Amino acid sequence: MAGVWIIAEQRDGDFRKITFEAASAAKKVADEVGGEVTALVLGSGMGDKCAELGKYGVAKVLCVDDASLADYTTDAYANAAAALIKDGAPDVVLLGASMQGKDLGGRLAAKLDTGIAVDCTALAVTDGKLVATRPMYAGKVYADVVVNGSPQIASLRPNVFDVVEVGGEAAVEAASVDLGEIKAAVVDKLVAEEGKIDxxxxxxxxxxxxxxxxxxxxxxxxxxxxxxxxxxxxxxxxxxxxxxxxxxxxxxxxxxxxxxxxxxxxxxxxxxxxxxxxxxxxxxxxxxxxxxxxxxxxxxxxxxxxxxxxxxxxxxxxx
Ligand SMILES: Cc1cc2nc3c(=O)[nH]c(=O)nc-3n(C[C@H](O)[C@H](O)[C@H](O)COP(=O)(O)OP(=O)(O)OC[C@H]3O[C@@H](n4cnc5c(N)ncnc54)[C@H](O)[C@@H]3O)c2cc1C
The missing domain is CATH 3.40.50.1220 (TPP-binding domain)
Structure with missing residues (x-):
């Protein structure tokens, strides 16, 4: 395996918990198959925070710093992630099955002409292939699925995968990429009540x-x-x-x-x-x-x- 990538998720400049869960899950997959974990961080002013992902097993961070990436938009994120993934050619890409990840994952898979296993609750590696367990028919059955195509993309259900601290700092590399045409812009944000738990x-x-x-x-x-x-x-x-x-x-x-x-x-x-x-x-x-x-x-x-x-x-x- 060439390596396992995660797409980090940040909101207002802070990593969301799902990022640490995805990094920890990616480390386990990478340990089994011998690759390294790379995190793709898309945002604005995230540079100083990237190294901390090493704590969760990330060896390298590719950080794209652009004001247009401060808030999530489908076009900008999918264009940036697809271009960098094509370039880096990882075998596996993991992201959260959060609201953002649900939106991004499908678009990304289509752009890369590959498949995606969504909302996964367990991951394993068999014969060098990622085997993802995911609920189907509103949770009546759990299916083990293998993605045909490369990279194999899987989105992870939040709060299911343990956050495991392994220590260390990640190497951070600034990356630039053409964001392409961005057809949507964030014009307003409705923020939940202060202190309300997500x-x-x-x-x-x-x-x-x-x-x-x-x-x-x-x-x-x-x-x-x-x-x-x-x-x-x-x-x-x-x-x-x-x-x-x-x-x-x-x-x-x-x-x-x-x-x-x-x-x-x-x-x-x-x-x-x-x-x-x-x-x-x-x-x-x-x-x-x-x-x-x-x-x-x-x-x-x-x-x-x-x-x-x-x-x-x-x-x-x-x-
Ligand atoms: C396409 C589709 C999508 C749907 N998506 C969702 C979804 O995302 N989420 C969702 O929740 N539902 C969803 N539903 C609706 C779902 O089918 C149920 O109608 C709904 O979940 C019922 O809500 P309820 O349990 O609160 O109400 P009810 O089924 O009416 O149950 C109320 C319960 O409260 C109990 N009760 C009443 N009084 C008391 C009391 N004083 N003390 C203790 N217990 C009491 C009763 O015994 C009863 O069991 C969807 C339906 C469809 C068709």
């Missing part, structure tokens, strides 16, 4: 569904989440009812999350909801219906009224 990066999520009954009742969900240092999520029913913003929606048409702990309150566990949170490490279901499908997915089932159980849990956390 659902896709949260270690703990407390989610509410139709069982919460009205927007104001989410106060008890917020309270428990606040005490646990958790993000608040919601089912589509709660979002469609206007009780929560769409950015809180977990599921097939919302966000895919993989926290260490997912507490589902008044959520039935429809397949479309499970598709978004089914790979959480520990699932707690609070539902008054003992036959609700969420209980068959949960590690801990509380059959009871959430209006009794959730405040009690908050009190227990206080203790």
């Amino acid at each position: 659902l896709t990066e949260a270690n703990i999520i407390v989610s509410g569904g139709r069982g919460v009954k009205e927007a104001e009742n989410f106060d008890i969900i917020e309270e428990l989440a606040g005490k646990l240092g958790a993000a608040v999520g919601a089912s589509r029913s709660a979002v469609d009812a206007g009780w929560r913003p769409h950015t809180d929606q977990v599921g097939q048409t919302g966000k895919v999350v993989t926290p260490n702990l997912y507490v589902a309150c008044g959520i039935s566990g429809a397949i479309q909801h499970l598709a978004g949170m089914g790979s959480s490490k520990v699932i707690v279901a609070i539902n008054k219906d003992a036959d609700a499908p969420i209980h068959s997915k949960a590690d801990f089932c509380v059959v009871g009224d959430l209006f009794d159980v959730v405040p009690e849990l908050s009190k227990e956390v206080d203790k």
